[in-house]
Amino acid sequence: MADSSAESAEPPLGLSALKLALALLDQASTYAPSWAYPPPPSSSNQVDAVPALKSVWSSLKWLGQEATQAALGGLEGTTAAFEFQNVRVRIRKKVAEGGYGEVYKVAEVEGRRRKLALKLCRAVKGQHNEESAITEMKMLQRFVHASNVVTLVAAGVRPADATDAVANTVSGLDGEHGADDVKLPNRREYLMLLEWCGRGTLADAAVRGWEKRHADPTPKHRELLILTCFGGLCQGLALLHAWKPAPIAHRDLKNENVLLGNENVWKLCDFGSASTEVIKPPAEGPLAPYIARVEEEAQRYTSAAVRAPEQCDAYRREVIDERVDIWALGVCLWELMYGAKPFGDGSNPLAILNRSLKEPADSPKYSDGIKALVSDLLSDKPEDRPKMDTVCTRVEKLVRKAGDLECCDDVVEEEEKEGGGDVVAAGCVTPGSGFADFANFDGM
Structure with missing residues (x-):
């Protein structure tokens, strides 16, 4: 059996991944989602792209050593509070899971202390699941004040493929191949913070x-x-x-x-x-x-x-x-x-x-x-x-x-x-x- 002290001396994989992600993000100045909600204060998407994405990514640093596991297995079990688009929340539990993502019940820890839902959608650049994620964000933003449509509180995107090399391979995203033969170099995670509607369908x-x-x-x-x-x-x-x-x-x-x-x-x-x-x-x-x-x-x-x-x-x-x-x-x-x-x-x-x-x-x-x-x-x-x-x-x-x-x-x-x-x-x-x-x- 390996010595536990030797194992603990290994650098945390999650922290290394975060450093790699931030380094890659510095080079992402051409990527500027004009649909980000709430929109950036400046009218220039190109100028604000890196700070906006950095804000989303750094707001998820609470993942820490669980970064790789979170990218593959979700966020359930995380107890630390984190800030997402100026809304500080804490993960409570996973309430739904599908082929392309999960939904979590979260609690606002400051301000109005609302119960909210965090929807995480995994997508690959150029594939229909990314199109669906962006479409949903756009639609929710259009009807943000409609009483009979779920309210969008905040939305953003993070480059999930930057967390770890293992995260580039996800089982079943294309419905045909397994984890060993699907390479996803442009995988992203779209996040939507929504009002909590937990009383049934x-x-x-x-x-x-x-x-x-x-x-x-x-x-x-x-x-x-x-x-x-x-x-x-x-x-x-x-x-x-x-x-x-x-x-x-x-x-x-x-x-x-x-x-x-x-x-x-x-x-x-x-x-x-x-x-x-x-x-x-x-x-x-x-x-x-x-x-x-x-x-x-x-x-x-x-x-x-x-x-x-x-x-x-x-x-x-x-x-x-x-x-x-x-x-x-x-x-x-x-x-x-x-x-x-x-x-x-x-x-x-x-x-x-x-x-x-x-x-x-x-x-x-x-x-x-x-x-x-x-x-x-x-x-x-x-x-x-x-x-x-x-x-x-x-x-x-x-x-x-x-x-x-x-x-x-x-x-x-x-x-x-x-x-x-x-x-x-x-x-x-x-x-x-x-x-x-x-x-x-x-x-x-």
Whole structure:
């Protein structure tokens, strides 16, 4: 057995890696991400590139001897506080992990002492995972003040390939090769500090809500709970589709990507697949490039369970645009109503193409209005699906009807004349009153 004192005399690998990283970073003056958030104070990206990246890198010196392990295995277990883009936080625990990164729960140790989430995305320069990371940062920055979109607090990038030679090899990033034969000399890590939404997803609500709806004898109350939660998703998506000069398609809209914030507000997240591009079939000439692109992008950006018919069968020659989100929105509403996705996991595209919609035998009763809405959202033809402004209007009307708000109008109007405050008439339900009940999740 080797002598422990001799081993301890070895220079820490992590500290050596940090020195190497800072040395390499001094030569990186040409790399200047214009999308960095918050933006640097100067208007010259080239001048501020090195200080900005140095700030991000030096803020992560808390990694110390664990630098190499952190690059490969994440940050979990780190207890020291560190500063990221002027926000001082401490890692609490890892809450999610995927093929390209992790999400950590962190706590702000100064100032507002907020609970936050740190999302770390590993990427390789020029590959689609880097494109997705940059896209997500851009989208979050655009909608930073939107109440139904997860709030971006800070964002940055660090050259992960500078930490250690071992970190240049990562298993499975391209989905084909192992750790011994994938060389990644330009690997980077994109970091996003986000508001903490640890009370569950809309998919969790679908499962728990299904159980509650069976125990709730009041059909209107069941429907009100569903519509109130669904309305938050609609408001977030409406912002994307109203974007100018071109609508933004989320392209991976599902209940798993809708989080419940601390103030009982549903927030849309995961914008790595978002795009303003429209795929049109050729008026003449070969169809093969169009077919290949539709199939490739559907496979890469959209979960099988929420793919629209035009994404499942490119030979239909449909325009692929933000209307794929409307179909996915119908899948989300169906899942909230019936506790399961209408076409399962999407492994059978024929079920989607045949629009095989079957209500569960033990399904609760719903109004004709909400049934018509989910049917219209799941229209086979993109042109038959309603636009988001129409969807939001219909949801609002259904909420009012489910809550019997019409009977409150006279009472509220009379109270306002007398200078009173907000009033809820006896027996009436405001749109938000059932929200907390339906979204009563265990915190993390």
